[in-house]
Amino acid sequence: MAVTMLPMRPAYGEALLALGHANPNVVALSADVSNSDFSYRFAEAFPERFVNVGIAEQSLVDVAVGLAYSGKIPFANAFAFLFATRALEMIRTHLCYGNANVKLMAAYAGLSDSFNGPTHNSISDVAIMRSLPRMTVVVPGDTVALAKLLPQVAEWPGPVYFRMNRNDVPLIFNESYAPVIGKAMALRPGSDVTIICNGMMVSRSLEAADLLAGEGISAAVLEMHTVKPLDTEGIIAAAEATGALVTAEEHSIIGGLGGAVAETISDACPVPLKRVGVADRFTETGPYHAILDRYGLSVAHVVAAARAAVALKK
Amino acid sequence: MHYHSEALIRDLSARAQTLRINTLKMVYNAQSGHIGGAFSVAEILAALYFHHLKIDPARPDWPERDRLLFSKGHACAALYSALAYRGFFPVEELMTFRQLNSRLQGHPDRSKLPGIEVCSGPLGHGVAVGVGMALAQRMDVAKPSARSAGSARASIGKTYVILGDGEINAGVVWEGMMSAAKYRLGNLCAILDYNGIQQTGATADVMPTEPIVDKWASFGWHVQEIHGHNVGEILNALDLADEVHAMPSVIIARTTKGKGVSFMEYDNRWHGTSPNEAQFKAALAELDEGLGQWQ
Numbered sequence: 001m002a003v004t005m006l007p008m009r010p011a012y013g014e015a016l017l018a019l020g021h022a023n024p025n026v027v028a029l030s031a032d033v034s035n036s037d038f039s040y041r042f043a044e045a046f047p048e049r050f051v052n053v054g055i056a057e058q059s060l061v062d063v064a065v066g067l068a069y070s071g072k073i074p075f076a077n078a079f080a081f082l083f084a085t086r087a088l089e090m091i092r093t094h095l096c097y098g099n100a101n102v103k104l105m106a107a108y109a110g111l112s113d114s115f116n117g118p119t120h121n122s123i124s125d126v127a128i129m130r131s132l133p134r135m136t137v138v139v140p141g142d143t144v145a146l147a148k149l150l151p152q153v154a155e156w157p158g159p160v161y162f163r164m165n166r167n168d169v170p171l172i173f174n175e176s177y178a179p180v181i182g183k184a185m186a187l188r189p190g191s192d193v194t195i196i197c198n199g200m201m202v203s204r205s206l207e208a209a210d211l212l213a214g215e216g217i218s219a220a221v222l223e224m225h226t227v228k229p230l231d232t233e234g235i236i237a238a239a240e241a242t243g244a245l246v247t248a249e250e251h252s253i254i255g256g257l258g259g260a261v262a263e264t265i266s267d268a269c270p271v272p273l274k275r276v277g278v279a280d281r282f283t284e285t286g287p288y289h290a291i292l293d294r295y296g297l298s299v300a301h302v303v304a305a306a307r308a309a310v311a312l313k314k
Numbered sequence: 315m316h317y318h319s320e321a322l323i324r325d326l327s328a329r330a331q332t333l334r335i336n337t338l339k340m341v342y343n344a345q346s347g348h349i350g351g352a353f354s355v356a357e358i359l360a361a362l363y364f365h366h367l368k369i370d371p372a373r374p375d376w377p378e379r380d381r382l383l384f385s386k387g388h389a390c391a392a393l394y395s396a397l398a399y400r401g402f403f404p405v406e407e408l409m410t411f412r413q414l415n416s417r418l419q420g421h422p423d424r425s426k427l428p429g430i431e432v433c434s435g436p437l438g439h440g441v442a443v444g445v446g447m448a449l450a451q452r453m454d455v456a457k458p459s460a461r462s463a464g465s466a467r468a469s470i471g472k473t474y475v476i477l478g479d480g481e482i483n484a485g486v487v488w489e490g491m492m493s494a495a496k497y498r499l500g501n502l503c504a505i506l507d508y509n510g511i512q513q514t515g516a517t518a519d520v521m522p523t524e525p526i527v528d529k530w531a532s533f534g535w536h537v538q539e540i541h542g543h544n545v546g547e548i549l550n551a552l553d554l555a556d557e558v559h560a561m562p563s564v565i566i567a568r569t570t571k572g573k574g575v576s577f578m579e580y581d582n583r584w585h586g587t588s589p590n591e592a593q594f595k596a597a598l599a600e601l602d603e604g605l606g607q608w609q
Contacts, residue, residue, distance in 0.1 A: 051493075059493060064446060067446040069447060070454075
C-alpha cells in the first residue's frame with residue numbers, strides 16, 4: 001500500500017493562521033525562524049500580533065510570559081532543543097511555577113532536522129518538559145493530528161509543549177480521527193502485546209504490527225499523543241489486556257514516553273516492557289529515514305522489541 | 315513635570331524608612347532573607363507604590379493598572395512591606411515571611427500574593443517579561459474601546475521594571491533591552507537599583523558594567539541618572555519618563571547597598587545575611603533615628 005507523505009511545516013503554518021482568525025487573543029512570537037517553521041503565515045496575516053525577538057530564545061519565552069500575563073495566548077516558536085535546553089529556566093520559572101499560559105511550538109523535534117545534525121536534534125526534550133510540574137506535552141502524529149490538536153492547545157488552560165516534526169510524515173489519520181489532549185488513541189486491537197507510540201513512530205509501529213501479525217503475534221497499537229498528562233488508565237488497561245508493552249518514540253530511551261510508561265506500570269501493573277528509542281548517545285548527520293533506522297527507530301527495531309516483550313511473558 | 319511638595323517628599327521618605335524597618339524585622343524574625351538590596355531600593359519602591367503607580371489594591375487584576383515587575387526578587391522583603399502598607403494584604407502578615415503556610419514566599423510568587431505581577435528570584439527576567447506586558451498594553455490600546463478614552467495614558471497602564479545592577483550580568487536582560495528598543499516601547503520604564511555591590515563583592519570587580527549610561531543609551535533607551543535615595547529626584551525622573559513616548563526609558567538610580575545602617579552600608583556580607591540580636595537592635599536604633607528625621 002502506497003504511503004502518502006505530507007509536510008508538517010505547512011500544515012502547522014495553516015493551523016496557526018486559522019487560530020489567528022478564530023481567536024483575536026492568539027499572538028505569535030518567533031526567534032527569527034518563521035520561514036523555517038512556517039509561522040510566517042501568521043506574521044503576514046497579523047503583523048500587529050506577531051513579535052520577532054531575534055535569535056534570543058530566552059527573551060522569546062520571557063516576552064511571551066509578559067503577553068500571557070496580560071491575557072494573550074502566546075504561541076512561541078523556536079526549535080525544540082532551544083526551548084528544552086537554552087530557555088529551560090524561563091520555562092520552569094514562569095510557565096510552570098508562574099503558570100503562564102504560553103504555548104511552546106517546538107519545531108524540528110527529535111531527529112527530524114537530520115541534515116543539520118546532532119546540534120539541532122532534540123532527543124531529551126520530552127524527558128525535560130514532562131518533569132516540570134504543570135507542563136503539558138503533546139506530540140502530533142501527522143498533519144491531520146496537528147490540525148486537530150492545535151486548537152485544543154489554544155484552549156488548554158496552562159503551558160503546553162507541542163512537539164513537531166520538521167519533515168514530510170506518513171499520513172496516518174483521516175477526518176474521523178478525533179484526538180483529545182490527555183486521552184490515548186487505540187489505533188489497532190491486539191492480544192499479545194501493546195505498542196505505545198507517538199509522533200513519527202506511529203506509522204512505523206503500525207507497520208511493525210502488520211509484520212508481527214505475520215509471525216502470529218497479535219500487537220495492539222496505542223497512540224499516546226499526550227505524554228503529559230499521561231493517560232495512565234489507558235496504559236494500565238493495555239498492560240492488563242495484553243500482558244506486555246513496547247514503547248516507540250523519536251526520543252532518547254531515557255525519560256520520555258518509555259520512561260513515563262515504565263513509571264506507570266511499575267506502580268500499578270508490572271509487565272514486561274521494551275523501550276524503542278535512541279540509545280543514550282548523540283547521532284550524526286544524514287538523511288532522516290536512514291538516521292532513524294541507524295539509531296534504533298526502524299520498523300525492525302519495533303518488531304524485535306515486541307518479540308522480546310512477548311517472550312518475557314513466558 | 316509635576317510639582318512635588320516638601321510634605322510629599324518627607325512623607326515618602328518616611329515610608330521608605332518604614333519599609334527598611336519592616337524588612338529588618340522580617341529578616342531577623344525569619345533569620346533568613348536579603349537586607350542589603352532591600353534597603354537600597356526602599357525610596358524607589360516608596361515613590362512608586364505610594365505616589366506614582368496607577369494601581370488599586372482592591373482590584374489587583376484591574377486590566378488598566380500599571381504593572382510593576384520586581385525583577386530583583388531576593389529583595390522582596392521591602393516589596394512585601396510596600397504592598398502591605400499600600401493595602402494589598404494585612405500588615406500583620408509581614409511577619410510570616412519565609413515561614414510555612416505563608417503567602418510571603420522566600421521569593422515572590424504571583425499565584426499566592428496579590429500585587430505580585432511575576433515570579434522572580436532567578437535574576438534577569440524583568441525587562442524581557444516587561445517587554446511582553448508593554449506590548450500587550452499597546453495591543454489593547456489599539457482596540458476601539460480603548461481609543462474612545464481621553465488619552466492613551468488614561469486607558470492603558472504602563473509597565474515598570476525594577477532590577478539590580480548585579481542582575482544585569484545576565485544576558486537575557488540585554489536581549490530584552492534590544493526588543494524594547496526595537497518595538498519603541500515608550501510605555502516601558504526600567505529602574506536600575508545601582509547599589510554597586512553584589513553577592514561576593516563590588517560589581518566593578520565581579521563584572522564591570524560601566525559606563526552604564528552609555529551602554530543603556532546605545533541600546534536605544536532614554537536614560538536618566540539620579541540619586542536613588544532622593545525621593546524628589548525619583549519623582550521627577552518618573553514624571554519625565556512618562557513624557558518619553560518613542561523609546562523605552564531607564565532610570566539609573568545610584569544607591570547604597572544596606573542604606574540606613576552604618577555597619578551594613580557598602581558591605582556585600584549584608585547581601586544575604588541575617589542579623590543576630592545585638593546587630594538587630596543596633597540596626598533598628600539607627601533606622602528609627604533615620605525615620606525621626608522625616609517626621
